[in-house]
Amino acid sequence: MIRKVVSGAEEAAQGLKDDMTLMLGGFGLCGIPENSISAIRESGVKGLTCISNNAGVDDFGLGLLLQTRQIKKMISSYVGENDLFEKQMLSGELEVELIPQGTLAERCRAAGAGIPAFFTPAGYGTEVAEGKEVRWFNGKPHILEHAFEADFAFVKAWKGDEAGNLIFKGTARNFNPLMAMAGKITIAEVEELVPAGELDPNEIHCPGIFVQRIFEGVNYEKRIEQRTVRPSA
Numbered sequence: 001m002i003r004k005v006v007s008g009a010e011e012a013a014q015g016l017k018d019d020m021t022l023m024l025g026g027f028g029l030c031g032i033p034e035n036s037i038s039a040i041r042e043s044g045v046k047g048l049t050c051i052s053n054n055a056g057v058d059d060f061g062l063g064l065l066l067q068t069r070q071i072k073k074m075i076s077s078y079v080g081e082n083d084l085f086e087k088q089m090l091s092g093e094l095e096v097e098l099i100p101q102g103t104l105a106e107r108c109r110a111a112g113a114g115i116p117a118f119f120t121p122a123g124y125g126t127e128v129a130e131g132k133e134v135r136w137f138n139g140k141p142h143i144l145e146h147a148f149e150a151d152f153a154f155v156k157a158w159k160g161d162e163a164g165n166l167i168f169k170g171t172a173r174n175f176n177p178l179m180a181m182a183g184k185i186t187i188a189e190v191e192e193l194v195p196a197g198e199l200d201p202n203e204i205h206c207p208g209i210f211v212q213r214i215f216e217g218v219n220y221e222k223r224i225e226q227r228t229v230r231p232s233a
Helices: 034-043 063-067 083-090 101-113 176-182
Strands: 021-024 048-051 071-076 095-098 117-120 134-137 140-146 152-161 185-194 213-216
Touching: 021 034, 021 176, 034 063, 034 152, 034 185, 063 083, 101 117, 101 140, 101 176, 152 176, 176 185
Parallel strands: 021 048, 021 152, 048 071, 071 095, 152 185, 185 213
Antiparallel strands: 117 140, 134 140
């Protein structure tokens, strides 16, 4: 068996260079590869293009890389929780490509499946479609979207084994399995790392064939994005 286990986030991030394209799993503040983002920050690489559903918040998630100006372009679906992101975008400091969420997911999935491009009706008639080929299917216009190309994919799972098989918990599953399939090099951080063969094959969400490096993370914050409580009686 090829050894995939590394000592931690710093070793996992070896090979990162300026101007690379990275995929980072997560949805809101759920399922974020926190340890990996910290390692990317500490590495000092810059000029990054980051593909992620959202851009974290000001002091958490990808917001940490925005603080240090390491990201030059964000490819995202939702960015409404980050004031620093807004300031950098409006000033022209940060290039932003906003994509319908379903299209973002499919561009990840297509990359993992070896599909170079596909047609979708999402975004037709808006600025999303500018400069893209349009074809009509069943009387409806569709625009051509291309699969992503990412140098690294960083994902976070609940549990994994030494062979790279991953199990996600609840909504933390989100974009993580799709991105794990799509990166040229996929790095998985897990809350619990177990020996190969210990996971039930029927419960595995992402096969280890898609994962090149895996490590057990530490000190997960697991923030609640919007806490809602009932008033006291």
